[in-house]
Amino acid sequence: MNRLDQKLRELKQEKRSGLVCYFTAGDPGFVESSNLFSQLGQAGADIIEIGIPFSDPVADGEIIQAAHIRALSAGQTVNKTIELVKEIRLKDNKTPIVFMTYLNPILQYGFEKLVCETENLIEGILILDAPLEYQDHFKLILNAKNMHLISMTAPTTPVERLEQISASATGFLYHVAENGLTGGNLNLPNLEKKIAEIKPIFNIPIAIGFGIKNESHVKALANKADLIVVGSALVDTFFKKGVNATLEKVRAFSQVLKQTK
Template sequence: MNRLDQKLELLKQQKKSGLVCYFTAGDPDFETSLALLSQLGDSGADIIEIGMPFSDPVADGETIQAAHIRALNAGQTLKKTLYLVEKIREKDHETPIVLMGYLNPILQYGFKKFLRDAKGLVDGILIVDLPYEYQQEYLEDIQENLIHFICLTSPSTADERLSHIAKNATGFLYHVSENGVTGMQLNHQQDLVQKIQQLKKHFNIPVGIGFGIKDEQQVRRLSGQADLVIIGSALVETLQKNGVQATLEKVKQFSKVLHVTDSV
């Protein structure tokens, strides 16, 4: 079991939904990113999701695209992202870390080298532009390095395809709440309860809900319904506008709201 297994098991025992907080590595610079990310676990984040900066993040909306550009302009690379995680681990040994990003930078780094360098530091990886049909050649290497392969589904993913994706998914499932890009408005939250029930027929791992979750009311309504609530753009925007301390306070508030109820 790695840190992610341990955290998910603890949340299950406590009958609580977990809070996943996304930030782009190196945004707006390495030092600020390290100061923020190394305090997220103590501020209430159950899982830290770190975006690997890329020049063409097609699944992301304006807020996170801008974060990628700021990070790249500040000199953030994939090598520096792994170093960032290494520095976080000096202060936070326990909070699971999932890297999220696109295949191109990993291939340029060297896929097997990336996994070897990430082993022991990173607990999961989500590659946005690696669909089911092309995953198989990478899975064995990922599993050998004790890293979970996090898969994505969306509202338009057909039942038959869900069954295929479930064969490869480990750790937790990341379900995109709305078809579109990160940061868009969450319009059909009521439908999510039914969708989560449908997903659980196919997946025997926790289900996380992301994209479009911006405020405490939305978090409260997902508490006890989704196994994990994933928040990105709202936090990235707070960091950009108000800095590290204000962002940590926002994480604390989301965590407090999410953990008010023990179960449904």
């Protein structure tokens, strides 16, 4: 098992939902990212999701779009994102790391090259704009290195499509809470119904992301979703208030999940 598999097993044994923390690599700079990311696991992040900066992040809202632009302006690249993970692993060799990316930057860099260079450093990759029908090649490369291609679904994904995705999904499923961009608004009753619909179809943990902004959202989803992804709220805090305030917010989210069993 890789770090992600081990963490998911631990969460199941503890009978609690896990906290996934998203940040954009190199925002607002490489040193700042390295400093924060190296402390996330200790602060309570169960999984770290690192966005590879891209000039046209069409699925992201204003907060994360701005983070991509800042990171690119600071000189962040795919290669520097790999270097960033190497630095994190010097201080935290336990917390699972998953890349979140668009196709363009990883195809330009070379997908097989990326996977080879991150072997034993990260546990999986989520490609936002890779349709199911084009994923087999990526899965083969990742599986050979004991890594996961993280599958995604949306509120509009029909049952037949969910079943197709579930047939080859590994690691965990990332379900987008609301149609739209990251940082949008949650409709919790509808989301809870959708989670109940998805869970019997998949035999892997279900992560919920997009629009989870505060402790009340986290508490409402605790033990309904297996993993809860917080992105925009943390990215915004990091940019405006710095490392310590961000770690404090991570601790607060983590405590909510540990107390809600």
